[in-house]
Amino acid sequence: MKENSLRDKKSLRTLTKANPDWDELAKDCVCFANAQGGAIFFGIEDVDELPPAGQKVPDHLPAKLQKQIQGRTINVSVIPQVKQAENGAEYLELLVQRNSTAIASTSNGRYYMRVDDDCKPILPDELTRLLADKGAFVWETQSYLKVSIKDCDNEKFSQFVSDVRLSDRVSQFVRDKTPEELLEHYFFTSGKYLTNLGVLWIGKREHRARLLYAPAIQFIKYDEQDQKVNKLIWDDYSQNPKELIQSVLSDIPDWKEGVEIADGIFRKNVSNYDEAVIRELMANALVHRPYTTKGDIFINLYPDRLEIHNPGLLPLGVTPKNILHKSVQRNPHLAKVFYDLKLMEKEGSGYDKIYESLLSSGKPIPEPTEEFDRVKVIVKKQIINKHVIQFIEKVHQEFQLRSKEIISLGLIAQHNSLTAIEFSSILGLEEKEAIRSWLGRLVNLKLVKSRGRTKGTTYLVEPGVLKKHNFKGQTNLKNILSHRLDALIIEDLNKYEKSAISDIHQRIGKEIPLRKLRYQLNQLIKNNKVRKIGQRRGTRYFIDK
Secondary structure, eight states, X not given: OXXXXXXXXXXXXXXXXXXXXXXXXXXXXXXXXXXXXXXXXETXXXXXXXOOTTOOOOTTHHHHHHHHHHHHEESOOEEEEEEXXXXXXXXXXXXXXXXXXXXXXXXXXXXXXXXXXXXXEOOXXXXXXXXXXXXXXXXXXXXXXXXBGGGSOHHHHHHHHHHHHHOTTSOHHHHTSOHHHHHHHTTOEETTEEOHHHHHHHOOHHHHTTSTTOOOEEEEEEOTTSOEEEEEEEOSSOSOHXXXXXXXXXXXXXXXXXXXXXXXXXXXXXXXXXXXXXXXXXXXXXXXXXXXXXXXXXXXXXXXEEEEEXXXXXXXTOOTXXXXXXXXXXXXXXXXXXXXXXXXXXXXXXXXXXXXXXXXXXXXXXXXXXXXXEEEEEEEOOOSOHHHHHHHHHHHHHHOOOHHHHHHHHHHHHHSEEEHHHHHHHHTOOSHHXXXXXXXXXXXXXXXXXXXXXXXXXXXXXXXXHHHTTOOOOOOSTTOOHHHHHHHHHHHHHHSOSBOHHHHHHHHOTTSOHHHHHHHHHHHHHTTSOEEESOGGGOEEEOOO
């Protein structure tokens, strides 16, 4: 039981010592209430899975804890329970419920939110976004239109029931439910009325048009001069989210375009924009947008790139840097429908599938950015290295690589090599252990080798694998050996006396990691081959002739 965004562990002494830090515990509860809710386990140490043998929770402690938390928080609901572990020892579980309608705070007016396994303060400009997210959560299950179940679109209703029963992601228990029970199970109904989610999926056109705000999509194609050459609009509210995705994929002929690359004696067609990438991006746009915010989804196609614009900002806690592995569901019930009907590759953001598809096609990773009132994702058309496509395909056929392994191998192959810092930066990783998780079996399978230690570790594809699969990467100085780099530095300083490290870096090759260049300069100084004068930015390197 590891600590994460939904769980925290603390020693029982946190509550039983002479002066417990109740304010700190109140802050932790506010964090969970403003996020997805969660539980705090008192009596289990951070590094342990079970409480100490023979541990007993004092009878008065649950009531005391609840009273202290309630007196120090606003809009926080907690439920303390004494539980018994497998070893017979007791621990105290404090359930913190998610507040889906209001923002929780401490009694002295401070706001916090749980992000991964950390409690972070909410800045003033983030309060509006958090409030909008809470409104979006409530939106799904509201039924303010008062549309009777009997007035739903029967064709869409029948298709939904059929889709659920044909899906292998749905348990047999759910598939055996009656059509009316399925509507209740997926929160399509509240009493005798359709919820907003129900109207969105099985409502009639006139009902969907009255929603705040039903999705509308615009496709605009631009030429080399940024002039519009084609435009398609889906804004008549006649289609539910599944039908919208199908229309986008079938009505835009540009998705069928691609290039042919040589594959031995055969030719392989590589799409400009893979259907799986388009489907996942559209599913993300529909599932994660706030339905309390007005704005169309834009698909802008340029000669060199594709841009998807989605109204609203990213959920609080998700950034363009951690979007690959951080998922906060703004519309969890809609996300559940998408996942069960196989409209999304996986429940959550699904960006790993996008990364896998693009890197397997030799293309750059997507570029998500946040603008003033929307999120924009850029997907490039260009193929960086066509040899990466054949290389990844052959290695995958031989070793049946997992998704994370394909992403990692594709990144390393595209860049020739990556330092631990570069690898973490590209994937938005914060811990060293996370790199091992993404590399998976690549090192053990001898597909990737590592050099160096800690942050200076460099990952590169095993030379033997490159030779076996005839991989033709780009030649550069990124993986230059130390003695060759020494020779380059000395040759450069013989020509240019008293040079700053930035000037040396510019002249001998910017692809060489700056950290590596600095290390080699220090080694040359240590061996009395190079000298330096000045400090910090004023440091200059020279050879004493």
